[in-house]
Amino acid sequence: MQIKYIAAALALAFTGSISNLAAAQEVVKIGHVAATSGPSAHLGKEDENGARMAVEDLNAKGFKINGKAVKFVLLAEDDAGDPKQGTAAAQKLVDAKINGIIGHQNSGTSIPASKIYYDAGIPQISASATSPVYTHQGFNTAFRIVANDNKLGGTLGKYAVSKLGAKKIAVIDDRTAYGQGVATEFIKGSKGAQIVAKEFTTDKASDFTAILTSIRAKNPDLVFFGGMDAIAGALLRQMKALGIKAHFMGGDGVCTEALPKLSGGADGLVTCAEAGGILPSQRKGLDEFAARYKAKYNLEVQIYAPYAYDAVMAMTAAMAEAKSADPAKYLPVLAKIKYQGITGPISFDKFGDINNGSLTLYGYKDGKRQLIEVVR
Template sequence: MQFKTKLIPLAIAMAFVGTASAQEVVKIGHVGPISGASAHLGKDNENGARLAIEELNASNFLINGKKATFQLVTEDDGADPKQGTAVAQKLVDAKVQGVIGHLNSGTTVPASKIYNDAGIPQISPSSTQPMYTKQGFPGAFRVVANDNKLGGTLGKYAVTKLGAKNIAVIDDRTAYGQGVAGEFIKGAKGANIVAKEFTTDKATDFTAILTSLKAKKPDLVFFGGMDAVGGPMLKQMKALGINAKFMGGDGVCTEGMIRLAGDGLGEGNVTCAEAGGVAGPQEKVLADFSARFKKRFNADVQLYAPYVYDSVMTMAHAMQNAKSSDPAKYLPELKKIKHQGVTGLIQFDDKGDIKDGALTLFTFKGGKRTKMEVIK
């Protein structure tokens, strides 16, 4: 029996080739703690990246005239530096063209060297440790204000607006916790720092530390760390009868604090600052993003998702401006980018820090996180 080979007409064959060549696959890596105590924040970040990727793919986004298909490559760093560097190498091996992450400064800083050595640009949506951009890596960027501004502003606010005179400071020994606590102390000029204590980012019992603090009668306690520790700490402060005000950075400025702190949260007793923030017409833009996010994931924004979303979009538009997803070619465009994001205008200074980074002050009232003011 003889088989006849069917020949595909040349025009059709060429059309298939043209279709294939008109597609460009772009791999974007995302890293955050998808497991562990900060998993709710890591998932929030991942969903922010996923929404950006889905919207880019639905928009017929072009790079040098070719439709770009973006793929999200996600890794879990567990908020652990060793795990962070291991997954950073995995993303390098996967040949991603850019990285969004990490969430924590403690994983972002060590991982940044791996991305730098591989020539892969990295935008952190949430790491505030100044050392991240002070290393001088040309591809390291962040879209939020750093600890110098965050901690220093909170320190000044504690003294000038809250009238704090005797302050106790606790940090969780992470790069973020120590950094923001150190800058807070520098900013709290005129106050008496009655105690400097530390715990860990996995601790659950603070009885010894808090009992010691109670005897020193602070009128304000500043905590450098995340909500998974800050929430239970507030509960235990209430149980021990410590009536001091509580203050922290963006790590405790989350919706999760409502659940984690319970009745320890109080009414307007907590003041925290989130790196970033919008005012005026930009508030509607951010509200529209939050609505899209809620519709897609059936969950409210926890904290950093809008900044992750903006980070992905900023990187994509740098590629579009460069007409290439090659890291070496789009990096110069990233350095001079002006991207109007949901969190405001994204542009970087010569170190890779966000220009004119805003801070938003919040408190908690009626079991809800309540915006106080935006500071630039």
């Protein structure tokens, strides 16, 4: 009988110890929002997957803040690329008392959501939103780790004229904040060429016959599209069907491994740019990440996963340096962070834009994306 009492007491003590240990471990909530449904769902899910890998790596390493082990959890929401759904997702995460937010994926949802995070004092890092408006609203909580559209669109415009020899250019955008922004900056950068057409569609359109018939009559040698790869693929298919032989160009939303399949072939027809650029010294780390990503999800990295991964890591590095996951305490540290990520060095200017952001230009050959050059 006495042995039973002793066993029961030991069991109670052990259970109490476990409970105390669990109570002692701080839970840090990282929010993530992307378009994981709709035409860009494959890119939104990749963004989320990259953030999730970072959270799992941090937990596996026993990450500590102020000497105490913490457990990170990822609270993921889908905004479908819709601003209204994006603000609803943002408010839901704020109400859940997240410690930081990675996202949103699209500029059109990042911009309105950023006001909600700012009002709540929650740091936000986007791994993919490139509209200059996002970081130029006066919100000290907004950061991004890729170059913005001023650089992306402007660089593509200069490249179209100086390297591709474009003289007559047609421009189409999808009316999203991202699409309009990158198209506007492309036009600014394409000095020396004639803009023979400015057309627009939507990010859910599938028939571009009227736009392309009008453009065909103007005989451009290059068509620039501001939008995402799902629409770009259909657009390029219809350009070929109508006999438009112009070169096709776009920003990072277009510049994916999926484009050849979506377009029915992109070899020699497309030049695009991705925000970010990997120098030879960083290639090994990115290749290792891509291999781990493929092993985990059975998917190839397209664009955003490594940037979302780095966004989480930069944010948590600021928490460690500040010795706190309290947004008010680590926010000023994040603004001054210097973090070496797998995508390159991460630090921010006074607006929250990445310093010295790089771009990578790509073409397509044998159904695969081929690097042209990295520019800064």
